[in-house]
Amino acid sequence: MALDFMVIFEDNNLYALLEGLWVTVSMTFMALILSAVLGLIIGLGRMSKQKWISILCSFYLAWFRGTPLLVQLMILYYGLAIGLQVDLSASVAGVLGLGMYSAAYVSEIVRGAIQSIDKGQMEAGRSLGMSHFHTMVKVILPQAVRRMLPPLCNEFIALTKNSSLLSVITVSELMRAGNLIVSNNFRYFEIYIGIALLYFLVNYSISVGIGRLERKLSVEGARA
Numbered sequence: 001m002a003l004d005f006m007v008i009f010e011d012n013n014l015y016a017l018l019e020g021l022w023v024t025v026s027m028t029f030m031a032l033i034l035s036a037v038l039g040l041i042i043g044l045g046r047m048s049k050q051k052w053i054s055i056l057c058s059f060y061l062a063w064f065r066g067t068p069l070l071v072q073l074m075i076l077y078y079g080l081a082i083g084l085q086v087d088l089s090a091s092v093a094g095v096l097g098l099g100m101y102s103a104a105y106v107s108e109i110v111r112g113a114i115q116s117i118d119k120g121q122m123e124a125g126r127s128l129g130m131s132h133f134h135t136m137v138k139v140i141l142p143q144a145v146r147r148m149l150p151p152l153c154n155e156f157i158a159l160t161k162n163s164s165l166l167s168v169i170t171v172s173e174l175m176r177a178g179n180l181i182v183s184n185n186f187r188y189f190e191i192y193i194g195i196a197l198l199y200f201l202v203n204y205s206i207s208v209g210i211g212r213l214e215r216k217l218s219v220e221g222a223r224a
């Protein structure tokens with residue numbers, strides 16, 4: 001069978017792929033926000049002086065890093081519905097699954113960046129009469145955010161690629177849209193090349209966007 005990339009443009013195939021891409025991007029964006037918020041909480045929690053909070057956050061980290069994302073998605077979508085009668089929609093289960101999984105890795109990025117800031121910064125803030133919380137928010141975190149950006153870029157790109165697993169819980173994202181097209185015309189190579197290009201465009205845009213933000217924050221930090 002000769003290669004024919006025009007099949008991508010036939011029978012609304014391109015429209016179906018773009019629709020799947022939109023679902024991928026929107027769900028990844030929501031999962032990204034969830035992972036950033038949860039990751040910050042878990043990262044700060046692991047450094048808490050309250051031992052039970054630190055242990056709880058460490059368990060969260062160990063669980064989500066120690067089990068496959070695919071299994072977590074199956075538990076959220078199928079397991080909760082059958083075992084506990086908690087019937088989540090595929091989209092909600094997908095966002096929760098991606099967000100919680102990614103938060104485990106983001107928390108380590110947050111913790112590493114904060115701990116890389118010189119301890120004298122906290123002592124200086126406290127000596128000026130600021131509370132631990134205000135010193136963290138106004139002094140430590142702004143510096144730590146600049147150091148978080150490169151590893152966060154890698155994590156967010158990984159999150160986008162991991163979203164392809166949502167097809168197993170029936171989310172109509174890019175991979176599932178491509179599989180449905182392939183099941184009709186058996187043009188595996190052409191369709192999957194098209195899918196790969198769309199993923200590449202999204203991830204390249206994320207990489208460029210975070211790179212620009214990183215440079216902007218570096219310039220502003222240098223001016224400050």
